[in-house]
Amino acid sequence: MPADLAVIGLGHLGLPLAQAATAAGIPTIGYDPDPHTVAELSAGRLPSEGPDGCLTAAEVRRMLSQGFRATTEDAELGRARTAVICAPTRLGADRSPDVGAIGDAARALAPRLRPRTTVILESAVHPGCTEDFLRPVLESGSGLRAGRDFHLAYSPSRVDPGNRRHGYATIPKVIGGLTPACTEAAVAFYGRVCDRVVRARGTREAETVKVLETNYRYVNIALANEMAVLCHGIGVDLWDVVRCAETKPFGFQAFRPGPGVGGHSVPVDPNCLAGNGTGPGHPLRMVELAREINSRMPRYVTERCTTLLNEHGKSARGARVLLLGVSYKADIGDQEGSPAREIASRLMELGAQLSYHDPYVAQWRVSDLPVPRAEGLYEAAAAADLTVLLQHHRTYDLQGLAVKAQLLLDTRGASPAGAAYRL
Structure with missing residues (x-):
């Protein structure tokens, strides 16, 4: 037919x-x-x-x-x-x-x-x-x-x-x-x-549209991530800064930080063409720097986890850590490029006892090892020494989680002000 x-x-x-x-x-x-x-x-x-x-x-x-x-x-x-x-x-x-x-x-x-x-x-x-x-x-x-x-x-x-x-x-x-x-x-x-x-x-212009769109997102997320690290260091609430800045009706588009950048649309540097003699012969330096910044975020999140545990008299070794949301995007189960896996791997290397919860991911493995899935969300948060929100699915009641969790690190700025530690 x-x-x-x-x-x-x-x-x-x-x-x-x-x-x-x-x-x-x-x-x-x-x-x-x-x-x-x-x-x-x-x-x-x-x-x-x-x-x-x-x-x-x-x-x-x-x-x-x-x-x-x-x-x-x-x-x-x-x-x-x-x-x-x-x-x-x-x-x-x-x-x-x-x-x-x-x-x-x-x-x-x-x-x-x-x-x-x-x-x-x-x-x-x-x-x-x-x-x-x-x-x-x-x-x-x-x-x-x-x-x-x-x-x-x-x-x-x-x-x-x-x-x-x-x-x-x-x-x-x-x-x-x-x-x-x-x-x-x-x-x-x-x-x-x-x-x-x-x-x-023509085809080249259409192809370069994708390069520009993807790199635009990637570079601006890198700026937001770098601002998150800066603001934490000087005691400024970045999430309030973004909330205020996005009221400007021109010249600003809000991007928010997170534990890393995932998804299928990866940043493309036209310098990849230089090897066959058709490229520009120099890299997009902004994209290179953005890649460096964004790739540091899983390590930074891990450091924040260990610091929070230490400040509350606990060591990462042996600590029960619950990861919430392991997909790369909210309200789907796709894990392509999700920073959750690297964060989990780093915490495991430090000796933490991991579990996870994600309504869209029935099974999850890190470094070829199965990670236990928490069935009762609030019970698991109450039992964990540290709960880390990596992806904000709509089903998560962060107000309720903040009450139940011993410690809650919110990497998405989704919890009510003062209810959790934010990235």
């Missing part, structure tokens, strides 16, 4: 697109090389090791009832008029995005690529990846020419898992094609799914 859309990669990027397209009445297939992922989705379930927060099992079942199909068969890709590659990318050892999964997706698609098909990349990549990496793989595997025989474009993903205000359709979609005709072909597709599309000059 022909499909208008093939979504390649059914993770945190691909599933929201497939859901939005299916809801818009676009015949959609989802391709993923992992049989487990496809089997779970086909049965109306979320993969146990898959993304959390982007969809619910009920939404998957609704997609299936609307005609969505998940498959591992490469041949299915040849039936789609539009193919969107949503393969995962993570930073490699050289701090550049690992595009291996994108290459695998392109090699699966290329032999089945038909003339006049529109191919769009949504994965987070370095500027130039669509033209310099993806294009040659598709052309060599298909015998077709991008911009002449098929359309090629890039559109940065702006998915925000767990965001109840902004869904796929309501977030403006940036699109940059290899040629103006490629841009318009991609615009024609996304116009069926999104309320607004924004045309970039």
Whole structure:
């Protein structure tokens, strides 16, 4: 059965697109090389090791009832008029995005690529990846020419898992094609799914939008984190400072500190291109410094834990420490890049007896060791020498927790003033 859309990669990027397209009445297939992922989705379930927060099992079942199909068969890709590659990318050892999964997706698609098909990349990549990496793989595997025989474009993903205000359709979609005709072909597709599309000059401009958006968040969080350390040292309530500063109607956007920075959108430094002679030859120094500051936060949180215990006559060794919220973001269970694991590892090295509570994470391992899950939240907080809020899930009553906990360290500034020690 022909499909208008093939979504390649059914993770945190691909599933929201497939859901939005299916809801818009676009015949959609989802391709993923992992049989487990496809089997779970086909049965109306979320993969146990898959993304959390982007969809619910009920939404998957609704997609299936609307005609969505998940498959591992490469041949299915040849039936789609539009193919969107949503393969995962993570930073490699050289701090550049690992595009291996994108290459695998392109090699699966290329032999089945038909003339006049529109191919769009949504994965987070370095500027130039669509033209310099993806294009040659598709052309060599298909015998077709991008911009002449098929359309090629890039559109940065702006998915925000767990965001109840902004869904796929309501977030403006940036699109940059290899040629103006490629841009318009991609615009024609996304116009069926999104309320607004924004045309970039080309693929490189669209790719660099993602670099700017991600680094903007990362750098500003670093500033907030550095301010948190400074304010604690001089006895200033940073959370009150931010509350007041964000009343300014221009020139300021509030960012808040935390125990570290997690998530799938990692900071990208265009200097990663310098090795192949196409980069600028110098780093983004602001991003480098932000990375240094943000990567220090788990160690700083651990130090605050040991200091609090010492001030109350207790040693970290043997102390019962309860960690609340181990996901990277509130109200989802996705642990990608969460600082909780490093904080837990450091506390374990100091001899602390750890337990955790997270309504979205049923099991948790640190350094290949299982961490006991607290079933009774208030009882566990009362029994722990120190309770540390790492992620503020909506289900947490911090006023009640502050009453029950012997010591409460709030790394998110979510507790009422004076009810807990804040980062």
